[in-house]
Amino acid sequence: MPTNGGSALIRALELEGVEVIFGLPGGAILPVYDPIIDSPIRHILVRHEQGAGHMAEGFAHATGRPGVAMVTSGPAATNIVTPLCDAYMDSVPMVVITGQVPTPAIGTDAFQECDTVGITRSVTKHNELVTRAEDIPLVIRQAFHIATTGRPGPVLVDIPKDIVDPVNPRSALEWYWPTDDEVASSLPGYRPTTAGQADQVRAAAELILSARKPVIYAGGGILKARAAAALRELAELTGIHVVTTLMARGGFPDDHPLCLGMPGMHGNYTAVTAMQSADLLIALGSRFDDRVTGKVDAFAPEARIIHVDVDPAEIGKVRRPDVPIVGDCRVVIEELVTAVRDLSGGDVAAAQPDRTEWRSTISGWQERYPLVYEQSTEGDLLKPQYVLEQLRDRAPEDCIVASGVGQHQMWTSQYWRFNHPYTWVNSGGLGTMGFSVPAAIGAKVGRPDRMVWAVDGDGCFQMTAQELVTAATERIPVKVAILNNAYLGMVRQWQEMFYDERYSEVYLSPDLPDYVKWSEAMGCVAMRVESPEEVGPAIDKANEIDDRPVVLEFRTDSSEKVFPMVPAGRSNSDIVVDPSQPPPGGLR
Template structure:
């Protein structure tokens, strides 16, 4: 069967099981858009290429399948650079197809030409410039394999216009046809290392399971629960791991680090063993590395060998898929005498393990003494934490929560209670403002059965709000809660605390733009809330609307800050609980 390169590309996407593509056409990619008319693939027409990338990320994060975006050459390709970088930092499987000028024009500074493979070399797992239409099926198969295997991440396939127009014979490659020299997937974990890790767990008096986003990527949440039962160790879940272990389990301490809970952060500092599972010792978690968890031995499990020892030396480093490694660790613990009830079989190594009762008792005391705090007074300014808690209480328990980046992101992570994985979508490593609205759109496309709330800041919202036009046109009924404090809030918080209240270029105005009118102009239902008494009734109204997007402009306290807080570059021991508690409080 003979096809054009464009037809072969679309058919290859179909062979990979792609159901939806987020994109925006232009000259160089135009040949590829023609066969889309005859394809089973749904295309979502975004209003900006950055929106296509973030929407594909949102889709990938809630489904576990690769998100796909398609853009044209030049500015179309450069506009999706930020989502590629975001996906690289957060290990999100993303496949981007970009158009390119004809091969004969490459290097001539042709109209809308840019060397996008060079630009994205450092922010993709791999990229391809296809110069022969016969290579397209193989390259697409390779791209999906690389994006989804090992440590997931973004890839880019750049297709010149003449390659799309040329004709070729159709085939679909077998696994043996893939040409990926040097690309090696991790093997099963070494049994000796796994046993050593299990022995360290059984010998620890103050263990902590330090759970990162890799647990969710590996679909390892059930295995993690078994590990917690067998080991008795408490769990901290990083920003990218929220939902990997249920927040309502008493062994879950919440999020650690710069804006984590006091107990989670301090537990890591006082631990004698950290078992890092799919986490990378990010600076927002460790604070000053030299003072991080000074008395702890480290077991580090990661699918990416480059992460082992990169920030913190591991006493036991295990390179493996998190699910496979956790299951192996559970088997080792059972062989050593641990039981699912957390007890030990007589006559086994587990029988002589330290009693974890005092550790859990200490954690419970810390929790009681150092809870998250805010005060919502009747008639007082509307607190953003109160908005998040009320949203949580009035939304279905399986709601998907998507955020932008800043104070609102931290409040959402702190005050929402997550019960299952893939219900939390955010930008972690890159910290990309403007992520929420398009990512929520993609999440809703991926999980149309779920309520999707985007909790956004007014600064973030202004960056990508145009994608609500996409949501309306495509009948994607996302819901957006804007925590409107009229500032770039996190920057203002730092200027207040560390720059003597010299507020340089952070004021945005609560009324410019008028978010209600703007949302209505984009086809949404919109509401404004200015008092605590209005919060619950308005959220209930929003939850009843399911035929179009909804936006609520919550006018929140402009000077509310996120606490706890570890100042940048400081030790986690210098955690600030809030203005009323002062520093530390130990």
């Protein structure tokens, strides 16, 4: 069947199961936008291309399916570099299509030309400049295959205008749809590993059965591999406690007795200290990020390491494991469960050392060092943690929450109760301020049945707030809670603690902009909340609104800091707890 590149591209996206594209048209991509009118694919018109990218990420986080964004050449392509890098760091499956100037103009500094594949090379799992219309179906299939298999990640496809423009003879092609085998054989260098090596799995099971102080260090790979159920089975079978990193929140239920919560720079005392004191760390889909390990040389000094990851390059990158296992987290965990059962002859508890003392040490830490803050009372400044607790308690349990980056992100991770996978949408690796509003919109588009809250800071909100216009126009009823402390709060915290309270360029003003007027102007319902007794009623009111976006601006105490904290570059043993708690005297 004869067709043209533009129609073939949209057809290919339909056949890949794409239901939604986040994007914004422009000169070079115009011919691809024309067939969208006749396609069942929903297009969501964003106000800035960065928004399209983060929406695609939010969609992917919430659904597990690849998010798709489409933008034009030049400045549109450069505007989407941040979301690409964000998705690359957090292994988010995403396909981005960019327009490009016509092939004869490439390299001439044409209007809105930039070297998109060159610029995005180091922030994509793969990218491709397509130069012939007949390659479009295959390249699109390859893009989805690469984005969603192995360690997921963003793939960019750059499409010159002449090969998609029906008036140009170069756009003509005979339609075809490559088979899975044709896709695989067209990528001879791409062969992700799935199953773990049997002898390594057995060696890991032996270590697990002999450990006295084991901790499961669950990372974002648990969610990417859809391994939450398998993880729970392994933890319950062995009775081993689980920490869930910032990227893994929800991968193991926070209300589970074996859950220790988030480790790392702002992790809770027990999660940090249990890892630090462990004799075995079972790292599942985690990458020993510096925000988790603190000073690497001093991290978990007595622990042997089992490291399971689908990306061989993660293994040994930061810490050399005793048992390396390359494979898909779900597959390998299931293999581990079987191996543990087999090796223990059925009675797993009897086959393991007595861990009573370890368990009581852990519960001692939990009792001694819970997360704390001083409650707000009537007339006081609002405590951000109180706002989070109220948001959490008044939202349905399966509510999806997205956050920006900074103090509010850490408080959200600390105070929310993530009992279900795919309820937490955040920017972990890159730490992209402004992530939450567009990401929440993408998540809501992917899961319209769920309530979606974006918890944002005032600094973050000002970076991407314009996407609330998109949400209002497209009737995407997300809810946004701005924790307005009038500062770039995390920077302020560091300046207070590590720069002698010299507050350099960190003050934002609580009143400028007027967040309520601004939000109303963007088509949202907006409310300002200034005292503790108003918090609950305002949230309840917001939760009842389901036909447009809502913004709640909470005026919060700017002096509040995130604790615990492991100062950057220090050992996790140097963890600083809330000033109201007794300072820990080293380990144990």
